[in-house]
Amino acid sequence: MLKVKVNDIDIEVEEGLTILQACEIAGFEIPRFCYHEKLSIAGNCRMCLVEIEKSKKPVASCAMQVTEGMNIKTNTSFVEKARKGVMEFLLANHPLDCPVCDQGGECDLQDQSMFYGIDKSRYKENKRFVPEKYMGPLIKTQMTRCIHCTRCVRFVREVAGVPEIGAIGRGEDMQITTYLEKAMESELSANVIDLCPVGALTSKPYVFEARPWELKKTESIDVMDAVGSNIRVDTYGWEVKRILPKINEEINEEWISDKTRYSCDGLKYQRLDTPYVKKENKFKKVSWLEAFEILKNKMNLTNPEKIAGLTGDLTNMETLFASKELFSKILKSKDLESREKNIYINLSNRKNYLFNSEIKGIEKSDLILLIGTNPRHEATMLNARIRKSFLKNNTEIFSLEDLGDLTYPYKILTNTTEEVKKIIENNSEISNKVKNAKYPMVIFGETALNLSSSKYMFEGLKKFLTKNNKINEEWNAINVLPLNASAIGSYDLDIVCKTNDTLEKIKNNFFELIFLFGQDNFSFNKKNEFIVYIGSHGDKGAEMADLVLPGAAFTEQDGSFTNLEGKLQRAFKASYPPGEAKEDWVIINEISKLTGKESLFKDKNELSNAMNSYISSNKKNDNSNLFKEDFIKEKISTLPIDYYHSNVIARSSKTMNECRSIRTRLKKTGTEG
Amino acid sequence: MSIKKVSKDQPDKFKFNNQNLNLANKIILNYPSGKKKSAVMALLYIAQKQNDNWIPLAAMKYIAKFLDISYINVYEVATFYSMYNLKPVGKYYVQICTTTPCMIRGAYKLVDICKKNISEKENELSSNKNCSWTEVECLGACISAPMAQINDDYYEDLNMKQFENIIKDILKDKKPKPGSYRGRLNSEPEKNRKTLLENKNA
Numbered sequence: 001m002l003k004v005k006v007n008d009i010d011i012e013v014e015e016g017l018t019i020l021q022a023c024e025i026a027g028f029e030i031p032r033f034c035y036h037e038k039l040s041i042a043g044n045c046r047m048c049l050v051e052i053e054k055s056k057k058p059v060a061s062c063a064m065q066v067t068e069g070m071n072i073k074t075n076t077s078f079v080e081k082a083r084k085g086v087m088e089f090l091l092a093n094h095p096l097d098c099p100v101c102d103q104g105g106e107c108d109l110q111d112q113s114m115f116y117g118i119d120k121s122r123y124k125e126n127k128r129f130v131p132e133k134y135m136g137p138l139i140k141t142q143m144t145r146c147i148h149c150t151r152c153v154r155f156v157r158e159v160a161g162v163p164e165i166g167a168i169g170r171g172e173d174m175q176i177t178t179y180l181e182k183a184m185e186s187e188l189s190a191n192v193i194d195l196c197p198v199g200a201l202t203s204k205p206y207v208f209e210a211r212p213w214e215l216k217k218t219e220s221i222d223v224m225d226a227v228g229s230n231i232r233v234d235t236y237g238w239e240v241k242r243i244l245p246k247i248n249e250e251i252n253e254e255w256i257s258d259k260t261r262y263s264c265d266g267l268k269y270q271r272l273d274t275p276y277v278k279k280e281n282k283f284k285k286v287s288w289l290e291a292f293e294i295l296k297n298k299m300n301l302t303n304p305e306k307i308a309g310l311t312g313d314l315t316n317m318e319t320l321f322a323s324k325e326l327f328s329k330i331l332k333s334k335d336l337e338s339r340e341k342n343i344y345i346n347l348s349n350r351k352n353y354l355f356n357s358e359i360k361g362i363e364k365s366d367l368i369l370l371i372g373t374n375p376r377h378e379a380t381m382l383n384a385r386i387r388k389s390f391l392k393n394n395t396e397i398f399s400l401e402d403l404g405d406l407t408y409p410y411k412i413l414t415n416t417t418e419e420v421k422k423i424i425e426n427n428s429e430i431s432n433k434v435k436n437a438k439y440p441m442v443i444f445g446e447t448a449l450n451l452s453s454s455k456y457m458f459e460g461l462k463k464f465l466t467k468n469n470k471i472n473e474e475w476n477a478i479n480v481l482p483l484n485a486s487a488i489g490s491y492d493l494d495i496v497c498k499t500n501d502t503l504e505k506i507k508n509n510f511f512e513l514i515f516l517f518g519q520d521n522f523s524f525n526k527k528n529e530f531i532v533y534i535g536s537h538g539d540k541g542a543e544m545a546d547l548v549l550p551g552a553a554f555t556e557q558d559g560s561f562t563n564l565e566g567k568l569q570r571a572f573k574a575s576y577p578p579g580e581a582k583e584d585w586v587i588i589n590e591i592s593k594l595t596g597k598e599s600l601f602k603d604k605n606e607l608s609n610a611m612n613s614y615i616s617s618n619k620k621n622d623n624s625n626l627f628k629e630d631f632i633k634e635k636i637s638t639l640p641i642d643y644y645h646s647n648v649i650a651r652s653s654k655t656m657n658e659c660r661s662i663r664t665r666l667k668k669t670g671t672e673g
Numbered sequence: 674m675s676i677k678k679v680s681k682d683q684p685d686k687f688k689f690n691n692q693n694l695n696l697a698n699k700i701i702l703n704y705p706s707g708k709k710k711s712a713v714m715a716l717l718y719i720a721q722k723q724n725d726n727w728i729p730l731a732a733m734k735y736i737a738k739f740l741d742i743s744y745i746n747v748y749e750v751a752t753f754y755s756m757y758n759l760k761p762v763g764k765y766y767v768q769i770c771t772t773t774p775c776m777i778r779g780a781y782k783l784v785d786i787c788k789k790n791i792s793e794k795e796n797e798l799s800s801n802k803n804c805s806w807t808e809v810e811c812l813g814a815c816i817s818a819p820m821a822q823i824n825d826d827y828y829e830d831l832n833m834k835q836f837e838n839i840i841k842d843i844l845k846d847k848k849p850k851p852g853s854y855r856g857r858l859n860s861e862p863e864k865n866r867k868t869l870l871e872n873k874n875a
Contacts, residue, residue: 163742163743163745163746164743164745165745166745166746166748166749167749168676168748168749168752168753169676169677169752169753170752170753173676175676178745179743179744179745179748180730180744180748
């Protein structure tokens with residue numbers, strides 16, 4: 001520990017901290033543009049100048065380490081003069097177009113010039129003009145405003161791992177651009193908009209939409225993948241204007257993926273705002289009363305064992321629990337299923353379906369084995385952590401198959417189940433590497449769990465890792481990477497058919513009445529079933545339905561989501577359902593009333609309490625070994641997911657459509673080399 | 674100096690010839706393993722020499738792949754340094770030093786000759802496309818002012834007539850003899866003078 005003085009306050013700080021960090025510990029904020037906690041230090045904006053006793057010149061505090069006995073001053077007239085000088089130079093070429101700039105109101109330069117700017121410009125020369133650069137459908141550029149902090153350049157190189165932005169030219173003529181102005185090929189690209197301290201990089205879909213102070217800000221949870229990134233939803237009236245990341249060091253740090261950020265315009269289009277009934281292959285608007293009447297008749301006519309239900313990928317846990325209660329208590333049916341495929345899930349212990357090493361744990365991992373998963377597309381934020389781990393520990397990463405660019409190098413093994421068998425039987429060099437690694441990780445994707453020998457692979461590897469003490473109190477090396485935001489929540493609530501045949505029976509047209517609770521990714525050949533769709537968007541599910549009951553999207557109702565690590569998080573209501581649509585749990589509650597009995601829940605509180613007590617009473621700690629030698633040689637090839645079209649909201653989003661068409665066009669012409 | 678723009682006419686392909694390939698591999702060996710990207714500047718220079726004194730985009734891509742770095746990394750370096758040419762400058766690239774000592778000894782007369790014989794403007798190809806000229810800062814040959822550099826060679830102690838002949842030669846694709854045009858060897862004193870003793874004003 002080093003003893004330093006900041007503005008005559010004595011503090012002790014760790015060795016290796018910078019002066020800026022020490023000042024922050026002492027409670028003094030230092031203005032900065034180029035410095036960012038998550039990026040490497042550049043030290044080129046010079047805004048963070050401070051005075052150090054016995055130093056004649058002011059010192060850039062972000063780039064200098066503290067030393068013993070340093071006497072730092074941040075509030076002297078010397079410091080103020082230095083910072084004012086820096087600000088004057090920064091503003092020399094900066095256009096003062098705040099009234100037409102989208103960053104206005106949340107601009108670092110604007111805020112800091114309130115303290116360090118001078119009221120008049122002494123700069124008489126012409127200001128520099130820089131032409132706009134094309135950076136893809138998400139990022140709007142106005143490069144004249146750029147102050148060359150290079151945060152965006154460092155971000156794409158360090159965090160995103162797609163070095164496509166750079167600074168060309170030099171001195172006053174330096175320009176930030178992508179190589180030959182191509183669209184960035186990264187799923188994290190839009191984070192540079194948040195990083196940009198000025199209005200040089202702003203959001204293209206959100207251009208001139210609203211000012212930050214007009215928006216209502218609600219904390220929520222992302223549903224585009226199972227990571228459960230923390231987000232802030234900004235609404236103007238009913239409309240969700242934008243989605244921004246909220247800092248959560250354990251999950252998404254301070255980034256979110258492009259899909260999380262920009263699929264929000266999908267909440268405006270293709271929405272179901274009134275109940276519909278299908279008559280002669282055409283949808284007809286009906287009132288809620290009529291819709292419920294039709295459903296009531298159908299329910300009374302149908303035998304309980306001929307009723308099935310499927311829950312969706314974006315459904316919150318309250319809705320899941322309500323539908324579970326509806327099926328078990330009212331409809332008396334056992335066929336409620338949350339999976340889209342019959343993937344292998346062992347519900348006897350919670351540790352069998354979680355990402356046990358945790359997202360934060362990836363950082364200390366020294367060996368990662370990917371089995372049937374492409375983390376870059378299935379869980380972008382998790383992939384960014386793997387890259388971070390690779391940069392930090394030089395982690396060895398293996399994949400059974402070639403997955404293309406994952407933003408970090410990895411070794412490719414053979415993509416058959418035989419490779420896994422060899423590891424389990426200790427016949428492979430990977431087995432030795434796993435044994436020698438301190439914190440190894442095995443990540444199972446849903447593709448691997450969907451194979452015939454998935455049980456063999458999962459339980460076998462679990463046994464192998466347990467035997468070698470890689471699954472213990474401190475570290476659990478086995479991880480499952482689910483695709484859907486609702487996956488872990490529904491496993492926690494046991495919404496998995498016990499006999500494992502619901503999906504099969506649906507495909508064989510066994511049922512007469514099928515409820516789809518926001519399920520849009522499951523398709524089968526419909527015959528005489530009566531399908532009820534409860535959900536927010538007119539997509540695949542609503543298309544095959546006979547009765548459509550309009551529900552709410554994830555931003556329009558309070559709800560809980562459990563992320564892949566098993567963390568239960570709350571998403572708050574930011575907006576309200578459109579038209580006559582209702583919150584999902586209300587619809588289910590009213591369906592329960594149709595059978596003449598009392599409703600399932602009095603209010604949302606009762607529902608939440610019942611759900612919480614179900615989860616806490618449902619202890620899953622069975623450690624029995626289910627390993628059996630039922631090996632089948634199969635090929636493991638990760639199903640490519642349509643990244644920009646993976647769920648209803650993304651499919652309805654114009655921005656996502658644009659991103660998708662650009663990405664596929666790039667692939668077709670092969671312009672990458 | 675404003676930002677350097679890349680040429681609109683770009684060749685489709687670029688590849689090091691065998692000799693340069695060997696040279697490039699040798700240069701990479703100068704750096705520790707895993708740090709071969711440090712060779713980017715040397716390789717850009719080799720590419721420039723191979724391709725008539727300018728670097729096409731294809732060469733930047735080739736070098737990026739050669740060194741396992743991204744295109745933008747090479748592009749940044751190539752746009753940063755003024756001695757990498759991103760547009761065709763001709764097989765003979767004439768650089769005239771116009772810094773003070775050369776200027777006093779008549780560098781601008783050389784510039785006028787270039788304007789007359791090569792092209793009206795700086796950095797513009799001659800009508801037969803094999804030559805262009807530019808003004809540069811001090812080339813460190815003040816003792817032999819005025820001087821010009823054509824490709825790798827210095828042409829020193831020039832007068833107008835000699836320089837005009839040089840330019841006419843290169844326009845005809847003939848390489849003139851480099852070095853001093855007053856018969857000096859390197860920067861030796863003229864008329865075989867060894868000391869300043871007999872010189873009254875020294």
